[in-house]
Amino acid sequence: MIGLKNGRTLGRDHSLIATLKRVDGMIDGWGKHYWFCNDGQVLRSLDDQIGECVRGFLGNYRVVREDVAVSKRNALLGLSELAQIKREPFAYPSLKT
Secondary structure (H helix, E strand, C coil): CHHHHCCCCCCHHHCHHHHHHHHHHHHHHHHHHCCCCCCHHHHHHHHHHHHHHHHHHHHHHHHHHHHCCHHHHHHHHCCCCHHHCCCCCCCCCCCCC
16 A cells, blocks of 8 residues: 555555455454364454454555545555546447448
């Protein structure tokens, strides 16, 4: 995200939404892999640590978001922008009689 602030492009796979989705997949996969673990205190501690990391990431996102141009803020989220989609005028087919 900091690269976007410095003029570089941000790939959608590094956007806020994509990153949080990847983290969620890791948490879900880890939880399913260790389904047999039953120490609630350890699991709550891991959840708390993950929460701290996510809060730090969201804090960094907020700082970067405030420093980038409004036109680039959707890119931080990973959202497409209509103005950036390549387009060309529609050409009507010729009618031959």
